Amino acid sequence: MNEGENASPQNQEMLPGDFTAGDCRQILMHANDAILVVDRTSGLILNANNRMCGLLCHTPQAVIGLACNAIFVAVQWVDDRLDKALGVSEYPRYPGINENMLRLADGQTIPVEINSSLVNLAAGKTVVFFVRDIGARVLAKANLSSTNALLAAISTLQSRFIGSVPMNTLFIEIVDSFMSLTGSEHAFLGEFFWTADGIQYFKVQTISNALRGAMAPEYYIRHAPIGLEFYHLDGALGAIVRSSTSIVFNDFLHCEVLHLLPEGHPPIHSFAGIPISSSGESLGFIGLANRSQGYDTELLDFLTPLIAVCGSLISAGRARLWREDAESELVRQSLVFNNISDAVILTNHAGTILDCNPASVAILGVPKKKLLGQPLDLVLSPAGNPAYPVRLAIAEVSRQGGWNGILELQRRDGNKSLWNTNVLPLKNEFVEHDDLVWFSNDITERQAAQAKLAKRTVELNTISELSPDGFVFIDRHGRITYVNPAFERMFGLRAELILGIGLCAFDEAMTEFCEVVCIKNAGVDDEAELLTLRRSRFTLLKRTQRILYDKIGVLAGTVQYYRDITQESEVDRMKSDFLSTAAHELRTPMASVFGFSELLLRREFDPVKQRKFIEIIHRQAGQLVSLVNELLDLARIEARAGNDFKIGHHDLASIIRSCAAEFYRQDVGQSLNVLLPKEMPRVLVDPDKLQLALGNVISNAVKYSMGRGPVDISISQREVEGRFQFGIVVRDQGIGMTPEQIHHIFERFYRADTSGKIPGTGLGMSIVKEVMAVFKGEVDVRSMIGEGCEVTLWIPEADGTAEA
Amino acid sequence: MHTDACSTSDAGKMLGVSLRTIQLWVDGGLLDAWKTVGGHRRITIASVARLQEERVVPRSNSVQSTRSGVSRKPVVLVVEDDADLLMLYETNLSLWEPAVNVMTANNGFDGLIIIGNTPPDLLITDLSMPGVDGFKMLRALRANPAAKNIRIAVVTGLDKADIELRGGVPEGVSLFRKPVPFESLRALLDDLPA
Numbered sequence: 002m003n004e005g006e007n008a009s010p011q012n013q014e015m016l017p018g019d020f021t022a023g024d025c026r027q028i029l030m031h032a033n034d035a036i037l038v039v040d041r042t043s044g045l046i047l048n049a050n051n052r053m054c055g056l057l058c059h060t061p062q063a064v065i066g067l068a069c070n071a072i073f074v075a076v077q078w079v080d081d082r083l084d085k086a087l088g089v090s091e092y093p094r095y096p097g098i099n100e101n102m103l104r105l106a107d108g109q110t111i112p113v114e115i116n117s118s119l120v121n122l123a124a125g126k127t128v129v130f131f132v133r134d135i136g137a138r139v140l141a142k143a144n145l146s147s148t149n150a151l152l153a154a155i156s157t158l159q160s161r162f163i164g165s166v167p168m169n170t171l172f173i174e175i176v177d178s179f180m181s182l183t184g185s186e187h188a189f190l191g192e193f194f195w196t197a198d199g200i201q202y203f204k205v206q207t208i209s210n211a212l213r214g215a216m217a218p219e220y221y222i223r224h225a226p227i228g229l230e231f232y233h234l235d236g237a238l239g240a241i242v243r244s245s246t247s248i249v250f251n252d253f254l255h256c257e258v259l260h261l262l263p264e265g266h267p268p269i270h271s272f273a274g275i276p277i278s279s280s281g282e283s284l285g286f287i288g289l290a291n292r293s294q295g296y297d298t299e300l301l302d303f304l305t306p307l308i309a310v311c312g313s314l315i316s317a318g319r320a321r322l323w324r325e326d327a328e329s330e331l332v333r334q335s336l337v338f339n340n341i342s343d344a345v346i347l348t349n350h351a352g353t354i355l356d357c358n359p360a361s362v363a364i365l366g367v368p369k370k371k372l373l374g375q376p377l378d379l380v381l382s383p384a385g386n387p388a389y390p391v392r393l394a395i396a397e398v399s400r401q402g403g404w405n406g407i408l409e410l411q412r413r414d415g416n417k418s419l420w421n422t423n424v425l426p427l428k429n430e431f432v433e434h435d436d437l438v439w440f441s442n443d444i445t446e447r448q449a450a451q452a453k454l455a456k457r458t459v460e461l462n463t464i465s466e467l468s469p470d471g472f473v474f475i476d477r478h479g480r481i482t483y484v485n486p487a488f489e490r491m492f493g494l495r496a497e498l499i500l501g502i503g504l505c506a507f508d509e510a511m512t513e514f515c516e517v518v519c520i521k522n523a524g525v526d527d528e529a530e531l532l533t534l535r536r537s538r539f540t541l542l543k544r545t546q547r548i549l550y551d552k553i554g555v556l557a558g559t560v561q562y563y564r565d566i567t568q569e570s571e572v573d574r575m576k577s578d579f580l581s582t583a584a585h586e587l588r589t590p591m592a593s594v595f596g597f598s599e600l601l602l603r604r605e606f607d608p609v610k611q612r613k614f615i616e617i618i619h620r621q622a623g624q625l626v627s628l629v630n631e632l633l634d635l636a637r638i639e640a641r642a643g644n645d646f647k648i649g650h651h652d653l654a655s656i657i658r659s660c661a662a663e664f665y666r667q668d669v670g671q672s673l674n675v676l677l678p679k680e681m682p683r684v685l686v687d688p689d690k691l692q693l694a695l696g697n698v699i700s701n702a703v704k705y706s707m708g709r710g711p712v713d714i715s716i717s718q719r720e721v722e723g724r725f726q727f728g729i730v731v732r733d734q735g736i737g738m739t740p741e742q743i744h745h746i747f748e749r750f751y752r753a754d755t756s757g758k759i760p761g762t763g764l765g766m767s768i769v770k771e772v773m774a775v776f777k778g779e780v781d782v783r784s785m786i787g788e789g790c791e792v793t794l795w796i797p798e799a800d801g802t803a804e805a
Numbered sequence: 806m807h808t809d810a811c812s813t814s815d816a817g818k819m820l821g822v823s824l825r826t827i828q829l830w831v832d833g834g835l836l837d838a839w840k841t842v843g844g845h846r847r848i849t850i851a852s853v854a855r856l857q858e859e860r861v862v863p864r865s866n867s868v869q870s871t872r873s874g875v876s877r878k879p880v881v882l883v884v885e886d887d888a889d890l891l892m893l894y895e896t897n898l899s900l901w902e903p904a905v906n907v908m909t910a911n912n913g914f915d916g917l918i919i920i921g922n923t924p925p926d927l928l929i930t931d932l933s934m935p936g937v938d939g940f941k942m943l944r945a946l947r948a949n950p951a952a953k954n955i956r957i958a959v960v961t962g963l964d965k966a967d968i969e970l971r972g973g974v975p976e977g978v979s980l981f982r983k984p985v986p987f988e989s990l991r992a993l994l995d996d997l998p999a
């Protein structure tokens with residue numbers, strides 16, 4: 002210090018408060034404040050005290066003569082002070098801001114606080130700067146603000162959690178807080194979980210944006226087994242993440258875990274890993290990276306409250322999740338309980354109702370509060386039947402651990418319904434005896450349907466057993482499942498032979514066993530076929546097939562229906578036979594009459610031939626006469642249905658005689674014997690019609706005699722139900738008839754002889770039957786093949802009253 | 806299984822005709838037959854019996870008839886069961902110019918035998934006859950290639966509808982209704998190739 006330049010003339014006197022020069026010097030030398038004297042005009046440092054030099058780490062010689070701008074960082078402030086000293090500006094530009102940075106000899110800067118005064122010294126006008134090192138204060142302030150930031154972060158996170166922010170969002174905010182509090186470039190946060198098999202794994206819940214922006218996220222996704230989950234916690238990574246103390250690598254590039262970083266990962270210089278736990282349980286891990294000044298224990302200590310809070314937040318978050326799961330599980334279960342249509346009732350071991358679901362309330366029709374506390378058996382069976390299954394069920398449950406049976410519930414509308422009920426014990430460690438759960442579902446409908454089905458089955462079985470038509474049921478696989486008795490009869494088969502065989506085998510069997518001659522389509526109905534059975538008797542069957550489908554349109558089976566249409570077809574055939582026969586029968590004699598008369602007209606023949614021809618004409622014409630008459634008779638009887646019969650009392654003998662006379666006249670070379678008793682009854686008949694009928698009978702007798710013997714006509718009588726009947730008996734010795742022929746003899750158009758040798762239309766006997774019916778009589782036919790035939794026309798005795 | 810059957814040779818013996826005739830009758834449907842698994846023909850006794858029965862009908866005179874086959878006169882065979890009509894035919898045909906040889910049969914069975922012996926140039930047949938009726942006879946003829954050249958005319962009392970119902974007549978057969986149209990029949994002879 003240059004003593005001389007600092008001396009001032011004012012210092013010569015010793016005033017109170019004055020200091021001697023020596024004192025001043027001492028004071029200055031030992032002052033705590035660093036003092037700097039700067040020339041106002043030039044801004045050069047004139048003097049500096051020890052403290053200043055110490056602060057600057059300069060020697061006095063190095064300091065003096067420096068421009069003060071060189072040692073102050075905020076030079077504008079300095080200039081401002083100097084200007085003020087010079088009186089250039091009236092108002093200082095930086096009033097009150099006394100802080101600046103001091104540049105030390107080694108280039109470091111430290112924060113300082115500066116006060117300045119204008120002092121006139123011996124050297125001239127100077128500004129004296131009083132400089133104070135505020136480094137500690139600044140540090141303390143920084144510490145305080147970072148502690149504040151920490152506390153602010155903690156309370157923010159806590160209030161976010163309380164505000165029910167989702168955990169994912171909270172994790173992001175935690176990571177952000179850590180990054181801003183530590184000044185780290187990257188960060189991640191993860192949790193520890195356990196799989197159902199007891200394997201621990203680490204799941205990264207969130208990573209910093211910087212990491213996310215880099216390629217690292219792909220790394221995580223690519224390399225982690227499932228998303229950002231890491232299962233191999235046995236190695237170095239595991240050691241790190243599972244350690245209970247924090248880990249710091251400030252020289253990451255050279256540390257042993259560098260290999261854990263994959264390619265593409267942004268470079269890591271420093272790393273800190275902080276485990277998070279709560280109540281001794283390891284919950285998670287936070288990783289921080291690339292703090293510029295590296296990580297130290299001081300920082301980690303500083304972060305301790307925040308880490309603790311994270312631990313408690315994660316723990317609380319998990320608890321909240323479990324609670325929510327439990328709640329939604331409960332909601333689901335109560336949804337089921339409340340909405341199923343089955344009745345669910347909870348009772349205690351004695352059968353008192355503890356709870357019941359809405360379905361059971363609906364069925365029983367009793368409000369829930371009236372059900373609770375009631376004994377179940379009383380509720381179900383108000384009559385209080387002691388034998389009711391409820392007691393039985395309870396006993397059974399305690400013995401066997403469960404019961405299943407059918408309960409009868411009295412419905413709200415008074416009807417009974419049947420419920421299939423399961424009873425199970427409900428294990429409850431808090432009560433001495435287990436409660437019981439009763440599950441019931443309504444089977445009333447099902448039972449009713451089954452009963453209906455059984456009844457219907459019986460009906461159908463009866464129908465098919467009794468039906469004269471054949472039924473065959475074939476299932477969807479083409480197997481015969483049922484044949485009815487009529488079918489067995491039709492084909493002469495036993496059901497056992499057919500049941501279970503397939504359709505192909507069935508068709509073959511039909512052809513083989515039953516000698517089916519031909520199958521041809523019936524034409525109109527595409528699904529009907531005609532089967533001709535080759536048997537002694539011609540049999541025609543119509544087979545119809547129908548395919549059955551069930552309700553959803555799937556093939557269920559096939560039904561074949563066999564109907565014996567022999568009779569119908571025969572009648573049809575006979576009818577058409579009649580017409581063609583009649584046409585032929587008329588045309589043939591016509592052809593003779595016409596042909597021979599034409600021949601006679603054309604040329605002369607010798608008398609013999611001529612006579613022959615004329616005879617033929619005459620004969621055939623006569624045949625025509627009979628034919629025409631017969632046809633007309635039939636047509637008239639059919640048309641009038643007996644209305645034109647003239648019934649009156651007549652002598653039977655004369656009718657018979659005049660009838661027989663006709664046949665004598667025809668001279669057919671057949672002898673005819675009429676044996677009548679002396680006394681002949683009178684009968685109530687239409688003589689013409691009776692003669693017609695008798696004539697037909699005699700005509701047949703003659704035709705079928707074939708010269709084997711005479712035809713005898715006689716009278717008989719009998720008593721039927723108290724009334725006498727007279728019978729005209731016509732007996733011939735002809736070829737006779739089979740029982741089959743007798744069976745059909747009265748059928749229209751039926752011809753016993755179809756060879757055509759014996760003329761006729763097949764109408765004769767049917768006319769006879771119709772006529773006798775009008776007379777309230779009968780016709781009897783008795784015959785044996787080869788032994789002739791006996792036909793008796795029975796006429797009731799006239800009882801004296803004239804019938805209209 | 807079918808014990809009521811016989812072989813073709815047995816049938817031939819029973820009916821007194823050659824195997825070939827039996828074959829014809831089977832083809833024409835006059836005899837019911839089927840083939841065994843081994844390919845042998847079996848004929849039902851019932852159908853043989855049926856044919857035998859029909860032979861009870863008096864045989865036509867013409868069965869042993871003229872073998873004056875060298876003559877170039879056209880041969881006409883008339884098959885008709887009504888005796889009077891048959892006489893009508895004979896009388897009429899004997900008056901035809903140029904003269905023809907007339908043969909007659911009163912049932913289809915005999916008609917076929919005659920055709921087998923001497924195929925006629927013209928066949929006139931009724932349809933409704935007892936036993937082997939006209940339909941069966943015509944069908945048997947159709948199956949027989951030797952009968953291809955026989956001109957056939959049907960004179961019948963049946964209506965067209967009835968004829969169709971019973972199977973109709975083969976193609977190429979002229980159809981006439983009774984009374985007998987002698988002029989039209991005569992005209993058929995003119996169409997015959999010389």
